[in-house]
Amino acid sequence: MNVPLLDLKAQFRTIRKEIEDAVLDVVRSGQYIMGPKVEALENEVAAYSGVAHGIGVTSGTDALLVALMALDVKPGDRVLTTPYSFFATAGVVSRLGAEPVFVDIDPDTYNLDPGLLEAWFEKNPGKAQQVKAVIPVHLYGQCADMDPILALCGEHGIPVIEDAAQAIGSTYPANTESRKAEVQKAEKQKAGSGKRKAGSMGLMGCFSFFPSKNLGGIGDGGMIVTNDSALADRLKKLRNHGASPKYYHAMIGGNFRLDPVQAAVLSVKLSHLESWHAARRGNAAYYTSNLNVPGIRTPKIAYTTGDHIYNQYVISVPEKRDELRRFLSDNRIGNEVYYPVPFHLQECFRFLGYGKGDFPHSEYAAEHTIALPVYPELTREMQDYVIQKIGEFYA
Secondary structure, rough: OOOOOHHHHHHHHHHHHHHHHHHHHHHHHHOOOOOOHHHHHHHHHHHHHOOOEEEOOOHHHHHHHHHHHHHOOOOOOOOEEEOOOOHHHHHHHHOOOOOOEEOOOOOOOOOEOOHHHHHHHHHHHHHHEEEEEEOEHHHHOOOOOOHHHHHHHHHHHHEEEEEEEOOOEEEEEOOOOOOOOHHHHHHHHHHHHOOOOOOOOEEEEEOOOOOOOOOOOOOEEEEEEEEEEHHHHHHHHHOOOOOOOOEEEEOOOOEOOHHHHHHHHHHHHHHHHHHHHHHHHHHHHHHHOOOOOOOOOOOOOOOOOOOOOOOOOEEEEEOOOOHHEEEEEEEEEOOOOOOOOOHOOOOOHHHHHOOOOOHHHHHHHHHHHEEEEOOOOHHHHHHHHHHHHHHHOOO
């Protein structure tokens, strides 16, 4: 049996006519830069996420970059984030000449640990004034524990940028204490259930539409969402060389415009996203109930079952992780390691002065985790095969 890590062709077969019509519509329109398709997607994603504004950009990486540019992050500034994420989270900080400062993860959720973030501020009172932003990552499709992060950053007057690249549509429980009552009421009205969507809690939220994401395009794409109207206007200028109107540049930006072909495809896929989330949750629940191998840790649900969207289903194995990967690959089972080298051990960040042992939870995750296929079109027969082979290996 062949079980790929992700099968985008299987997804395409279910929506082929819709996708082809959407792409052809853009080709026939002659509107190949920005235009109504991009604006429509921005409005749809903003509404879906429970925020006022969406700003389409070229990629999830550029969403983070432009968000930091909007805050005027520059050399001498610091940005606090996790050492365990896709490289872009820290890379964009260094691209602006600022210093990425790392805080370890919660070993159960792989997200930024709020207690360790608080400890950093307590240990570094003199450096807090140089912190220009905090970037929690909603890794693998589950929100970081945002209330204590928001409360702590609020005390220090530091904006929060949510790296929600893997988490569009994931939710976080309603807050009853740390945010103002009128904000709670507005969010409850938008979200319906009282839960908050990924990207809606900080000053800005950043999404990626890389093809492997739950909401993925047929190429690169990304979006920034915010409730701040002035900030949204600044972000729109920055993505278009800082120009408004055309040829009049109030600031220096770049070419970060979302392609209308991607926007058209993503609008089609957005209408199917909730059903795909549900299928992923079902597949994840099946793994968790049946992957009964001693020592293996299945993903922890930090809040409720419906909050997690399972962009990845990541298990932690006690030993022989790399040998297991080879065994699965030999048996035609797709698998991946997200991520094998934490930021503080990357060669390009040696100048920061970190070393082995500085962030033990991130290092353990890098050495012991493996992602299994969880995409919506996965069959029970395929999952049973994966479960069987993992059992065989450790037997």
